[in-house]
Amino acid sequence: MNPSMEAIRQSILVGQPLIQILSYEEKRVEGFLLRMAEQVHKAPALAHWDINHGLVKENHSVPESRDPVIAIDAVINDPEPGFTVFRDLGPEMRRSGRVVRKLRDAYKILKGKRKIIFLLSSDEYFPQDLKKEIDIFPFPLPGIDELGALFERFLESMRRSGRQIQLNEAERRDFVIAAQGLTLDEAYKAYMKAFHNQPLITAGLVKGIHEEKKQLIMKENVLEYFTQRFTLDDLGGLDNLKDWLQKRRRAFTDAAREFGLEKPRGFLCMGVSGCGKSLSAKVTASLWKLPLFRLDMNLVYSGMAGSPELVFSRALQTMDSVAPAVLWIDEIESGISDKQGDSSSSRILGYFLTWMQEHTSEIFVAATANRIDLLPAELLRRGRFDQIFFIDLPTRREREEIFSIHLKAKGNDVSHFNVPQLAQITKGWSGSEIEQVIISAMYEAFNENRPLSEDDLLVIFGNSVPLATTMEEQIKKIRSWAHNRAVRASKDVEY
Incomplete structure (x- = not known):
């Protein structure tokens, strides 16, 4: 049993009179409480209250019980033990101190009487006056076993309707893992959408x-x-980083756990701007066949979605719920730091450090940084990230790869270009700068209704100044910090 469900069970067994359960899944939570009622009272029945129907017990409505105070009184005065679920009582507690007072009365009266009031809501609100009386538990999202059972029932219904199922055991598991982080209703809806009008159920439908x-x-x-x-192949050079990623392709599998390996926590790619840090995060998700999510720290601090600390913690909780996945935090130094005098930044840093250390979900953090010196030492110590990689300006061999990648990607015949010569004359250019030069040169050729030529590239290069020249001092500083502090992402050096 999930730890949260076991904690609710223990609270029920010791006779805690007031229990708040946080969940969007009313049906699933009430199914769990029905099973608990059968255990405790040998009678699987629940009474329910909501603002539209009032208190309903055994299909009979209690008169005038849309008023929550009257409903709570009815529970208190009922001579029989049992469970009563109050749905969405939060707004009523906000509006009326009478409701809160009545719940406190109920706590004192119902102790030891085998009667429990459950407050079921997705709203985390509870009055401070109740904090000593109430137990609060988040109800977990469905796990692999529940989702697997749902998927098998769904496949059986597809089979009965005449669909052909072409999925092996591993592919079936991929569909189940893909639904992690969804409620049962959301998972069912996702399968319905993915398989709608599909006569053949194949592994490719998992993208839905x-x-x-x-x-x-x-x-x-x-x-x-x-x-x-x-x-x-979309990432030029960076052989050490590629090798590290390749060796961890099966890091989130059961086989890795059985071998004794812990799941990887993440990497931090720092270095010169425009040299492949962000692309490394994207490649990681693709290589490991995991969904990729980017956390926008600018929006976290914008206040548009609430206080930064609350928004940040909610985002990490959401990521935990959609695991396994890759969480990409771009330019992490701009959002997670120990800025003096900024209490929000300090609290976010503290929360992130704790989460990185303690979270058990299969979330891999791919963080990038341009100014590593702005990051606090606590974030860089071993145990937070599995590895810190330094990505420098590309070497000559890497520039050859970058030219070939971008020329091919834009429909050019690489054999028409002297790639080694282009790589030689672009010493000190970043990968993104090389890509932008190719794009600029292609606009020149397009404007004249002709194919791209090597001369077009040479003209643009001759009129441009690379980052290595404009930011020479900053690049030296980054290299100095990385020396003996980070692993080079590239195997070879400039020559």
């Missing part, structure tokens, strides 16, 4: 489940879901 996760993430405002996929 990821789209449903995207809808979930969009509701959080500060998280962005990336659907574009990349491969290692």
